Amino acid sequence: MKDLEFFFNRCSQIVDAELDKLIPSAATQPARLYEAIRWSVFAGGKRFRPALCLAVGNAFGADEKKLLSTASAIEMIHTYSLIHDDLPAMDNDDLRRGRATCHVKFDEATAILAGDILQTLAFQAIAKDALISDKIRVKLIAELAGSAAKMVDGQRLDLDGEGKTVPIEDLEKIHQNKTGALISAAARSGALIAEASEKELEAITNYASKLGLLFQITDDLLDVTQTTETLGKTAGKDERAEKATYPSIYGIEETRKLAEKVHVEAVGELDELEKPTDILREIAGFILNRKA
Amino acid sequence: MKDLEFFFNRCSQIVDAELDKLIPSAATQPARLYEAIRWSVFAGGKRFRPALCLAVGNAFGADEKKLLSTASAIEMIHTYSLIHDDLPAMDNDDLRRGRATCHVKFDEATAILAGDILQTLAFQAIAKDALISDKIRVKLIAELAGSAAKMVDGQRLDLDGEGKTVPIEDLEKIHQNKTGALISAAARSGALIAEASEKELEAITNYASKLGLLFQITDDLLDVTQTTETLGKTAGKDERAEKATYPSIYGIEETRKLAEKVHVEAVGELDELEKPTDILREIAGFILNRKA
Numbered sequence: 001m002k003d004l005e006f007f008f009n010r011c012s013q014i015v016d017a018e019l020d021k022l023i024p025s026a027a028t029q030p031a032r033l034y035e036a037i038r039w040s041v042f043a044g045g046k047r048f049r050p051a052l053c054l055a056v057g058n059a060f061g062a063d064e065k066k067l068l069s070t071a072s073a074i075e076m077i078h079t080y081s082l083i084h085d086d087l088p089a090m091d092n093d094d095l096r097r098g099r100a101t102c103h104v105k106f107d108e109a110t111a112i113l114a115g116d117i118l119q120t121l122a123f124q125a126i127a128k129d130a131l132i133s134d135k136i137r138v139k140l141i142a143e144l145a146g147s148a149a150k151m152v153d154g155q156r157l158d159l160d161g162e163g164k165t166v167p168i169e170d171l172e173k174i175h176q177n178k179t180g181a182l183i184s185a186a187a188r189s190g191a192l193i194a195e196a197s198e199k200e201l202e203a204i205t206n207y208a209s210k211l212g213l214l215f216q217i218t219d220d221l222l223d224v225t226q227t228t229e230t231l232g233k234t235a236g237k238d239e240r241a242e243k244a245t246y247p248s249i250y251g252i253e254e255t256r257k258l259a260e261k262v263h264v265e266a267v268g269e270l271d272e273l274e275k276p277t278d279i280l281r282e283i284a285g286f287i288l289n290r291k292a
Numbered sequence: 293m294k295d296l297e298f299f300f301n302r303c304s305q306i307v308d309a310e311l312d313k314l315i316p317s318a319a320t321q322p323a324r325l326y327e328a329i330r331w332s333v334f335a336g337g338k339r340f341r342p343a344l345c346l347a348v349g350n351a352f353g354a355d356e357k358k359l360l361s362t363a364s365a366i367e368m369i370h371t372y373s374l375i376h377d378d379l380p381a382m383d384n385d386d387l388r389r390g391r392a393t394c395h396v397k398f399d400e401a402t403a404i405l406a407g408d409i410l411q412t413l414a415f416q417a418i419a420k421d422a423l424i425s426d427k428i429r430v431k432l433i434a435e436l437a438g439s440a441a442k443m444v445d446g447q448r449l450d451l452d453g454e455g456k457t458v459p460i461e462d463l464e465k466i467h468q469n470k471t472g473a474l475i476s477a478a479a480r481s482g483a484l485i486a487e488a489s490e491k492e493l494e495a496i497t498n499y500a501s502k503l504g505l506l507f508q509i510t511d512d513l514l515d516v517t518q519t520t521e522t523l524g525k526t527a528g529k530d531e532r533a534e535k536a537t538y539p540s541i542y543g544i545e546e547t548r549k550l551a552e553k554v555h556v557e558a559v560g561e562l563d564e565l566e567k568p569t570d571i572l573r574e575i576a577g578f579i580l581n582r583k584a
Binding site: 146149 | 321322324325372376379381382399400401402404405407408409411412413415416419420425426427429430433434437438440441444445447448449451452
């Protein structure tokens with residue numbers, strides 16, 4: 001896991017440097033808006049989605065410079081969704097990435113606008129990246145938009161499900177939309193930038209789909225097994241919101257077994273690829289064993 | 293003005309048909325979300341921005357089919373901004389386009405998500421339009437994103453200015469961002485799709501800039517001179533919010549004179565163009581004399 005730790009650290013550094021270039025400075029008018037955006041973006045997130053995009057791009061031999069704007073755009077979409085999901089009218093949460101949520105630190109209007117403009121800046125970043133051909137930029141924007149739309153569907157479905165007994169198929173659909181789609185877009189974008197073949201793209205899509213499921217299962221586990229302090233976000237939230245989760249349906253032990261099964265399936269999808277997939281395999285292991 | 297009325301009606305029809313194709317049906321799950329989007333999008337808006345995009349595109353000889361997705365995307369961005377601006381944390385308004393605002397008819401969470409996904413669908417619509425070359429799609433997305441970012445800046449500046457004495461230069465900057473940028477993007481997009489020359493694009497940019505200013509001046513006038521019923525949105529709002537407006541600074545009569553002066557300047561920008569600009573001139577006249 002030492003290689004992976006090194007890889008994640010390096011990703012965070014280069015993606016943060018790119019985000020710093022793409023997001024107007026905190027001195028830009030209206031300053032309160034850009035302070036708020038930077039508060040939420042530079043809050044020490046793990047940068048898992050950008051790292052996945054970079055890892056896939058690297059595996060397929062893409063020029064790393066071509067991956068940075070898209071990896072950063074994906075993080076901007078992710079952060080916008082966190083800011084809006086935390087709003088009082090949605091999940092009403094006051095802790096995120098170990099610090100006050102955007103609307104608590106600033107105010108609701110600013111948080112709504114910060115999320116709105118982050119989404120805009122994400123699409124702008126790709127549209128303006130002259131290192132990538134027009135043809136691929138258009139594909140990347142369509143890919144990211146498709147996943148961003150699914151993410152919103154998932155959030156609405158998730159809110160609909162609160163306090164209800166949700167069948168397991170519906171639960172999976174919610175997560176595929178809410179979490180899986182953007183994780184899939186991150187992996188697929190790396191492959192698109194590297195101009196991977198259709199067959200390779202399919203393998204990456206299947207891997208990402210399993211990885212997204214694994215991510216959600218372990219997210220549900222962490223919510224019941226970890227403290228708020230370790231997570232940097234409110235723990236035990238799902239139970240209080242009476243949300244259906246894997247542990248609430250299967251229990252903790254069975255959920256752990258399910259996670260292990262899905263992990264095996266995810267790395268199995270990489271077997272067909274004649275590419276250096278070590279980091280992608282380690283990422284799946286990292287998600288299986290993560291503590292936050 | 294009969295030609296213009298015919299032109300506006302035709303634009304509404306073809307843009308509404310395109311929006312109906314681009315936005316998932318109200319039966320799509322999560323249904324509450326798509327019902328809410330359709331409630332706000334199909335509320336009988338004037339479709340001024342799409343009409344401007346079509347009018348410029350027509351003047352420069354663009355194939356009309358190539359204009360539809362972009363014209364509709366601009367309307368989606370406009371509608372998303374209205375939904376979010378009306379939220380309780382922002383302008384807290386309950387009437388828009390003559391009917392209940394999105395969060396009043398549905399709920400706040402749904403209104404936030406409806407605005408979010410409308411922005412996504414706007415960029416997706418252009419990215420996926422195979423009738424337009426990749427090169428121009430990328431330009432259009434960058435153009436629309438640039439204006440959407442300015443719009444958010446403008447809304448934050450506008451909220452900052454409430455209850456304060458705002459100098460006229462700041463007021464103009466707010467409006468250039470909040471209203472002018474998207475109007476400019478609408479006009480410029482039509483020219484980009486038609487592959488207008490740099491010089492032509494510059495003339496259209498200047499025209500659109502004056503048109504945006506004229507739009508805001510008459511908007512301020514309507515807010516103090518018209519009824520809520522005529523406007524289809526709450527009248528007298530600016531005064532109650534203690535917002536600086538042209539009438540509050542110059543008085544109604546001087547503001548009318550200013551509008552006339554800006555109208556002359558706007559149509560003057562078209563004189564250099566050797567293109568059929570009749571409809572563009574009539575649009576400026578329509579904005580000068582509008583009653584809602």
